[in-house]
Amino acid sequence: MxxxxxxxxxxxxxxxxxxxxxxxxxxxxxxxxxxxxxxxxxxxxxxxxxxxxxxxxxxxxxxxxxxxxxxxxxxxxTALILQDFGLLPWKSVAHNAALGLEVRGVDASTRRTVVAEALERLGLAEFAEAYPGELSGGMRQRLALARALALDAxxxxxxxxxxxxxxxxxxxxxxxxxxxxxxxxxxxxxxxxxxxxxxxxxxxxxxxxxxxxxxxxxxxxxxxxxxxxxxxxxxxxxxxxxxxxxxxxxxxxxxxxxxxxx
Ligand SMILES: Nc1ncnc2c1ncn2[C@@H]1O[C@H](COP(=O)(O)OP(=O)(O)OP(=O)(O)O)[C@@H](O)[C@H]1O
Ligand SMILES: [Mg+2]
Structure with missing residues (x-):
């Protein structure tokens, strides 16, 4: 609730x-x-x-x-998406999507499963190993959303x-x-x-x-x-x-x- x-x-x-x-x-x-x-x-x-x-x-x-x-x-x-997306440029797409789970102490194998699902849903699965700098603005925004979805916000x-x-x-x-x-x-x-x-x-x-x-x-x-x-x-x-x-x-x-x- x-x-x-x-x-x-x-x-x-x-x-x-x-x-x-x-x-x-x-x-x-x-x-x-x-x-x-x-x-x-x-x-x-x-x-x-x-x-x-x-x-x-x-x-x-x-x-x-x-x-x-x-x-x-x-x-x-609660997930918060900021205007600059809050992405870490030195971490991969998958790692960025997992950040919310990581700071909340969710274990690595659960993180992998949940993140893979969220990236799939937002059409980013094939970019999992790319870095934010390699994404377009719209893709970065979808990544920020994937992170929120991974959290099950x-x-x-x-x-x-x-x-x-x-x-x-x-x-x-x-x-x-x-x-x-x-x-x-x-x-x-x-x-x-x-x-x-x-x-x-x-x-x-x-x-x-x-x-x-x-x-x-x-x-x-x-x-x-x-x-x-x-x-x-x-x-x-x-x-x-x-x-x-x-x-x-x-x-x-x-x-x-x-x-x-x-
Ligand atoms: N960290 C801060 N320190 C001091 N004043 C701040 C700080 N953040 C915001 N303010 C002031 O508080 C007021 C409200 O700021 P806020 O960022 O919440 O507005 P906003 O409605 O989001 O504006 P915008 O539409 O331009 O994004 C502004 O006058 C701003 O100058
Ligand atoms: Mg504002």
């Missing part, structure tokens, strides 16, 4: 001479097996929220619960995982992410700057306020996951609604959102 509860969370970074409140009064409930997307102005605390959900950043106030348990340190079945946290990819590869991997979720039904929290991506992959889309971040609004998106959803009027309506909500939060003063607004 990996339902997520964020209750009145505050996180402040201590800086030289001044403190930066990144999140304040942030509350959010994510159901077990629910996929949500989070979108908001740059610097509003989205990455901070994911780090807090992963148990990597302490709360200054409030709390984070996963599966009913307060999170104070990383949890075994029930909570998948993703911080703009596809933003470095070209449009075609990106759409391909959006479909892959959807397919994996439809198969596994894990709880999924995706941070993205793309409105279309949020509507494609989030059953609900959470709009955050500017820093210090909290939930500004939530858009229900019941059609998510339906066959051909991208081409429907409902999809477009959700995109338009989100664009308005983001504009109200002042998001478009920021160039990083431009890619998602076209």
């Amino acid at each position: 990996a339902a997520v509860s964020v209750r009145d969370l505050a996180v402040t970074y201590a800086g030289v001479g001044r403190d930066v409140p990144a999140l304040s009064g942030m509350s959010l409930e994510v159901g077990d097996g629910e996929p949500i997307a989070i979108i908001g102005p740059s610097g509003c605390g989205k990455s901070t929220l994911l780090l807090a959900l992963a148990g990597l950043l302490p709360a200054d106030a409030g709390e984070v619960l996963v599966g009913g348990e307060a999170i104070a340190r990383p949890r075994r079945r 029930d909570l998948l946290l993703m911080d703009e995982p596809l933003s470095a990819l070209d449009a075609l590869t990106r759409e391909d991997l959006q479909n892959l992410l959807l397919g994996i979720w439809q198969q596994r039904r894990h709880t999924s929290v995706l941070v993205t700057h793309s409105i279309e991506e949020a509507v494609f992959l989030g059953r609900r889309v959470v709009v955050m306020s500017p820093r210090p971040g909290r939930v500004a609004s939530i858009v229900d998106n019941p059609g998510m996951g339906e066959e051909g959803y991208r081409e429907t009027a409902a999809f477009l309506e959700r995109c338009v609604e989100l664009r308005r909500l983001l504009a109200a939060e002042g998001a478009f003063r920021d160039a990083t959102l431009a890619g998602g607004v076209r």
Whole structure:
């Protein structure tokens, strides 16, 4: 069970001479097996929220619960995928995929079996002995996903995982992410700057306020996951609604959102 509860969370970074409140009064409930997307102005605390959900950043106030348990340190079945994929360039594809299992103390022969399965599933089996530097951007992203699958993650946290990819590869991997979720039904929290991506992959889309971040609004998106959803009027309506909500939060003063607004 990996339902997520964020209750009145505050996180402040201590800086030289001044403190930066990144999140304040942030509350959010994510159901077990629910996929949500989070979108908001740059610097509003989205990455901070994911780090807090992963148990990597302490709360200054409030709390984070996963599966009913307060999170104070990383949890075994939570996987976090960062924008730079977190791959170690000097280790092979298979070794990178096994890293999560290794740090959790899983024995070598189990690691080999589980990793082989995950690489197979993501179409990377023949690259098991290659190094990350020999992979394309899309393949690196699939490797980061393979690592999460190898962990049998029930909570998948993703911080703009596809933003470095070209449009075609990106759409391909959006479909892959959807397919994996439809198969596994894990709880999924995706941070993205793309409105279309949020509507494609989030059953609900959470709009955050500017820093210090909290939930500004939530858009229900019941059609998510339906066959051909991208081409429907409902999809477009959700995109338009989100664009308005983001504009109200002042998001478009920021160039990083431009890619998602076209
Ligand atoms: N390690 C840190 N030390 C000090 N301040 C930080 C640190 N990390 C983030 N901040 C500050 O906290 C605020 C929120 O940062 P965060 O990275 O969570 O934003 P974000 O919403 O992920 O932004 P972006 O959309 O640009 O990725 C920012 O103002 C940032 O300057
Ligand atoms: Mg960020």
